[in-house]
Structures are given as structure tokens and as C-alpha cells.
Amino acid sequence: MKRITSVVSLFVGLLMVLSLAACGDKSAGSSQEMTLSPAKSAFNNTDVTGLGYARDFALTDHTGKPRTLADYKGKVVVVFFGYTQCPDVCPTTMVEMANVLKEMGPLASKVQVLFVTVDPERDTQELLSKYVPAFDPSFVGLYGDAAATEKVAKEFRVFYQKVPGKTPGSYSMDHTAGSYVFDPEGHIRLFIRHGQGPEPVAHDLKLLLQ
Secondary structure (H helix, E strand, O other), X not given: OHHHHHHHHHHHHHHHXXXXXXXXXXXXXXXXXXXXXXXXXOOOOEEOOOOOOOOOOEEEEOOOOEEEHHHHOOOEXXXXXXXXXXXXXXXHHHHHHHHHHHHHHHHHHHEEEEEEEOOOOOOOXXXXXXXXXXXXXXXXXXXXXXXXXXXXXXXXXXXXXXXXXOOHHHOEEEEEOOEEEEXXXXXXXXXXXXXXXXXXXXXXXXXXXX
């Protein structure tokens, strides 16, 4: 079992490296094509059931309430790491997830989308409270200080890095583009690739709700 888990972990690590979102510099990781062929699955996205990391988080939501994964038990939870000043990957992912909920129909109430900022320096509670729910009122923004952000990024094996701009406050952030999905029992199940459109994602979330 340890060997299977390590192989899965290695695969997901490679997948995420190939999925780096270069929000400020689109050349980072964008020229690489995914050539790995995962085993056939009922899911459209990568099945990471039994993954040995991405187990939990301890952050604050955009209303100021402390949150952990357990707060969302009973729902399928989608966790995406981004930042509010991202010009491309972050807003398109959030729009895509809003469209996923439309595809879900009545089951949308059983899905929780979480946006975790990798830019705590600029993404304040006030800013997150305006940005995240603008895509869908049910979406929740999560943040922590620099130490908490680093801790949760390490737990989820998420890459993020500041890219200097012309002025100190105009920097961008390179970061992992994919999302993690937990089943209603709080178990890690899927890694979602960026930019598929809503139908494949909605299909997988419906399977997790069966």
C-alpha cells in the first residue's frame, strides 16, 4: 500500500508542476504538454484517492471566521489557490467553477468552492469578501498570515512565488493552477486540471455525491 501511495503522490506532484500558472509570466510552465497517461477511471480528472498530503487547513474565511476542512463536511469541497490580482488563471477558474455549479443543478448546494489566497500581503479580508463571492455568493475566500499561507501551501504541495513588478506593490504571483477536490466525508479524491470547461468537472463532482 505504501508503494501505491508513493506512486500516486509522485504522479500528482508531476502533474501539478506541469500545471503551474504563470499569472505574471505566461512562459513559466506554459510550453510543457501533459504526456502522462493515468489509469482509466470513471473520473475525467486525476483520481488521487489515498493521497498522503492535502489533508487539512487552518485559515480564516472572508467573514473573519476560523475555518478547517471539517467545517464543510457533508459537501464536496473544491480548493483552489490563487490571488485577487491574478489577470488570467484565477478569474477564469472561478468563472469555470461558477458554471460548474450551474451544470450541477439542485446538487450545487452540496458543493463548496474555497479560494485560498497565496498573496496575504495584499489580499485582505475586505478585498476577499468583495472578490470571491462576486463569482458566486456561495464561494468562500480563505486567508492567513505569511506563515499560515506557507504552511497550507506545503501541506497541499502547492507552488507559489512572487514575481517582481516595476514597483514594489505591482508584483505578480506564479502559482499552481489546478484544484483539489474532497468528498463529503472530507477525503481527498481528485486533482482538477485548469481550463477544461464546466462539463467534465460537474460530471466528476456528481459522481462524488452519489
